[in-house]
Amino acid sequence: MVEWFVWVQVVIAVLAGTAAVIAGFAKVTPNDYSLGATLLVEALLIVQLVMAIVAPFLGNVATGSALEFWIYLVSAILIPPAAVMWGLIERNRWSTVILGVACLSIAVMVYRMSQIWFVQLA
């Protein structure tokens, strides 16, 4: 993991998530912005996936459990597509809130992944 990229991911996921939750409660149905933002969060996770595969070969290894890190990463990658599918199938405002919840979950999970990678000495 690269620290600045973690922060990019967390900030974008928090912004996308907060905006979608607010939009949903303001009765906005899923649109290109909320769906696109969730897909952006997913795209960053895919980049993180590639980085996590490559990093150990460059000497950047997790200080904590690699297994736990990967459980988080794989779980995280599953969440945004599920939320986007939900938003495409059911076009009401609650689906927008769900897109937001998904993005906020990713923010928390990425933060947790960074703790496992950088600070956990297990």
Next chain:
Amino acid sequence: MTSTRSSTASGIGRVLIAVYAVMALGATARSLFQIATKFDEAPFAYLLSAVAGLVYIVATVALIRSGRTWYRVAVVAIVFELVGVITVGTLSLVDAVLFPADTVWSAFGAGYLFIPLALPVLGLIWLYRVRIAEGRR
């Protein structure tokens, strides 16, 4: 009700289900990891975490499904969660060896942004509102 859709899965109930689904995934996956790698450190707490994960799965399914039975299953699962998070939350502050900080209910779910504490309360409020709205059960 002419709708074939479960009333607990309508409106904002959808959001509740989504949050439950994420908690189910998170709690179950993490407890399985803990049981697989460091079960000896706190066997009781990690087993209880796995149970908590399973109860989140049950609650998610029960909220999605319609009918009286599933409504009751949802109530039982969510009450179990509320009791669990309060009991384990309190015990974890008293006995950090029996309940280390890294389980879903430790310190009232602080490691999960207190969502484990808020979720059952919101869940029960939602179930109560559905029951009032339907005027039956």
